Amino acid sequence: MNVIDVKGLNFSIDEKPILNGITFSVPQGTVTGMLGPNGAGKTTLLRHLSGYYKPDAGTVFINGVDIVKLKPRERARIIGLVPQDAVNSLGFSVYEMVMMGRSPYMDFFGNEKEEDRRVVEECLKICGVYELKDRRMDEISGGEAQRVLIARALAQQPEIMLLDEPVSHLDIKYQLDIMGLVRELSHRGMTVVSIVHDLNIALNFCDRAVLIKNGTVIAEGEIEKVVSSENIYETYGVKAKIEAGDYSVVIPELEMV
Numbered sequence: 001m002n003v004i005d006v007k008g009l010n011f012s013i014d015e016k017p018i019l020n021g022i023t024f025s026v027p028q029g030t031v032t033g034m035l036g037p038n039g040a041g042k043t044t045l046l047r048h049l050s051g052y053y054k055p056d057a058g059t060v061f062i063n064g065v066d067i068v069k070l071k072p073r074e075r076a077r078i079i080g081l082v083p084q085d086a087v088n089s090l091g092f093s094v095y096e097m098v099m100m101g102r103s104p105y106m107d108f109f110g111n112e113k114e115e116d117r118r119v120v121e122e123c124l125k126i127c128g129v130y131e132l133k134d135r136r137m138d139e140i141s142g143g144e145a146q147r148v149l150i151a152r153a154l155a156q157q158p159e160i161m162l163l164d165e166p167v168s169h170l171d172i173k174y175q176l177d178i179m180g181l182v183r184e185l186s187h188r189g190m191t192v193v194s195i196v197h198d199l200n201i202a203l204n205f206c207d208r209a210v211l212i213k214n215g216t217v218i219a220e221g222e223i224e225k226v227v228s229s230e231n232i233y234e235t236y237g238v239k240a241k242i243e244a245g246d247y248s249v250v251i252p253e254l255e256m257v
């Protein structure tokens with residue numbers, strides 16, 4: 001079953017077309033990488049999947065319902081968004097950050113209930129940051145902060161998690177660590193869509209991908225089919241071969257002068 005269906009999405013900013021006829025599907029419980037060069041339109045597309053932008057034409061269906069018909073609170077219970085970094089979070093404790101994820105379930109006054117505290121503790125544990133719960137956000141590392149942001153989105157108890165380049169600033173250990181956590185969430189049934197710049201990370205941690213260039217879909221589907229030599233050349237203009245293995249890698253052909 002497809003949790004997300006994007007059909008014929010067009011979107012312009014200041015009359016400049018940014019997305020042109022974007023169509024793809026995301027099956028339940030999978031990790032889909034959103035790939036493509038700088039300026040291709042990935043962030044703009046992710047913002048449509050979160051309901052932040054309204055398309056000029058076309059539709060984003062979430063479980064068969066047009067996303068623009070969902071109220072913000074309803075949307076927040078279905079879709080969790082993990083931003084690139086923890087800006088504006090510095091004064092908050094890790095616990096308070098994750099508790100923010102419960103706001104779609106709280107009353108007008110933001111009163112926490114026992115259930116909210118239970119969910120927050122569980123999400124802190126799943127994301128491996130329970131021990132850090134009393135630390136302030138500016139007292140933890142970038143990799144730990146990324147885990148906290150994932151825990152906050154998880155506390156919304158969403159069906160879908162959207163991530164905006166979750167590992168781009170992280171060292172190799174944290175990259176593997178965060179992507180391992182993302183995979184684990186998908187094994188628990190979460191549907192994940194993540195912008196990924198590193199094709200090797202995409203090859204090894206995503207089930208599927210949608211490859212975008214100049215606001216159009218070049219390819220979508222199973223990861224091995226999308227991240228191919230032909231598609232890499234067409235999208236990035238780089239000749240490369242794919243070496244499949246325990247950890248598959250994209251090897252660019254460097255033309256030395």
Ligand SMILES: Nc1ncnc2c1ncn2[C@@H]1O[C@H](COP(=O)(O)OP(=O)(O)OP(=O)(O)O)[C@@H](O)[C@H]1O
Binds near residue numbers: 013018039
């Ligand atoms: N608010 C905005 N106003 C004007 N142009 C914008 C705006 N947001 C995005 N764009 C333009 O839309 C295009 C796509 O941008 P977008 O950020 O979606 O690309 P991207 O694939 O996420 O890029 P990157 O990988 O560099 O983050 C770019 O040409 C960008 O300059």
